[in-house]
Amino acid sequence: MAIEGPFWRAIAVFRLASLVYAAVLMAQHRGYEQPLIGWLVIGVMALWTAAATFAYSAEPLRRWPLLTIDLMVTMACLLTTPYVQGAQQVSMGAMPVPATWIAAPVLAWAVRHGRRAGTLSAAVVAAGELWSRSRVEEAAVLINETVLLLMAGWLVGHMVRLAKRAEERMQRAAEMEAAQRERERLARDIHDSVLQVLALVQRRGRELGGEAAELGRLAGEQEAALRELVSVGPPPPLGTIDLRSLLARHGSPSVTVSTPATPLLLPAEAAASVAAAVGAALDNVRAHCGHQARAWVLAEFLDGTVTVTVRDEGPGIPEGRLEQAAADGRMGVARSIRGRMAELGGKVSIVSVPGQGTEVEITLSA
Known part of the structure; x- marks a missing residue:
């Protein structure tokens, strides 16, 4: 992701600064038993700093093999500390030969794979440091350095995770804005x-x-x-549909659709099922009352419940007609209306008075 770029550049700067710091520490110490090996380690660090800076700058190379090699090179340089410094320098708590350079792979793992990977790599490096400096007389020094490494791995991983989420949200916002502009353009053209x-x-x-x-x-x-x-209007949240837009499609000179001024947001599947149930109810009106029969659709939202009522002024449904239709295999109401709502945990109430019309009430928790 593009948001990772600044983090990788920061790690490259950290590697270089830590390399210079390690070289300065190496130059000022005179009591090391094997200074030549120490300078050899500094040379390896310099070569790997250049190689890692180049490799991490290419996004396709930021994979497990590179991260693993980075950790192995760092551990190899760290584990030479006892041989370079000697027992006396180690016991005095001298800084490891790589100094702060050992934190670079921890930061790389955290940036690439998040908090857990950063903490795990920090634990590996901390274990190597504890082994190489096991003779240090002041245990508090080792504990502090271990805690700092673990905190660095976790915190950097957490920061990168938050940054990636922010980038994703900005990308979605930009896409929604572009879609809204295109929608406005199409609306103007279609209206004209x-x-x-x-x-x-x-x-x-x-x-x-x-x-x-x-x-x-x-x-x-x-x-x-x-x-x-x-x-x-503003697009609904992802995965939801404004039920008003689906109900409005049933509007016609003979069908009046009334909906609230505020959106009726439902999961896409639920909204489609409610709209289909309303369509089935209107089909029954046309089938039994004629195409010119008047019908009214009213949608309401109260206390977390969406209620849609379909009312007509037809002859009504004779008592026992629905049960007889189901027994004869005509499952329009049973399946198209009640069946759909039952699958969603909703309810359907049908009230019909002969000569005074029929009212179908659909309720569903939003």
Whole structure:
């Protein structure tokens, strides 16, 4: 990810600064038993600093093999400390030959793989340091250095994790903004062309009557659906759908859809099932009351519950009709309405009075 770039550059600077620090410590000490081996170690550190800086600058190389080699080279340089310094210098608590350079792989693991990897690599380096300096008389010195390494691995990994999350959110925000701008552009274009044509077809169809009236009704339904589709309000959260937009597609000259001013956000699957159940109820209205029959759809949200009511002014449902239909294998209401809601844990209530119409009430917890 792009956010990792500054961290890798910071680690490269840290390696170089730590290398210089280790060389200065090596130069000022005169009591080492094997100073030539010590300078050889400094040379290895310098070569690896250059190689690691180049390797980590290429994103495809930031993988387990490079991280493992980085840790192994660091451990090798660290474990030479007792042979270079000698028992007396070790017991006095002298800084290890690589000095602070040993923290570089810990930072690399933390940046690449997060807190756990950073803490694990810190534990490995700390174990090597404890072994190489086991003769130090002041145990507090080793404990402090071990704690600092572990904290560095955990904290850097945590910081990188937070930075990556922030980058992902910024990327999503940028994509949503671009999509919103494109949606606004399409809305303008569609409003100036398609919506006006559909409105004209709807109006002329009603005026002409007959088959043209049915064509006008269909054009009106498509106009309402398309108008809702290209509306330029803020997009809902990922994985959710505003139920109002799905219900609006059922609107027509004979069907009035009333929804709240605020979004009715539901999981995508639940919203689609509710809209399909409403569609099935309206199909029943058209089938039993005629295509021109009036119907009303009312959506409400109260105390965490979404309620959608479909009401008509048809002849009503005779008592026992639904049970008889289910027994005869006609499962429209049982499956298309009640079945859908049962799968989501919702409820369906059907109230019908002969001669006074039918009311289907669908309730679902949001």
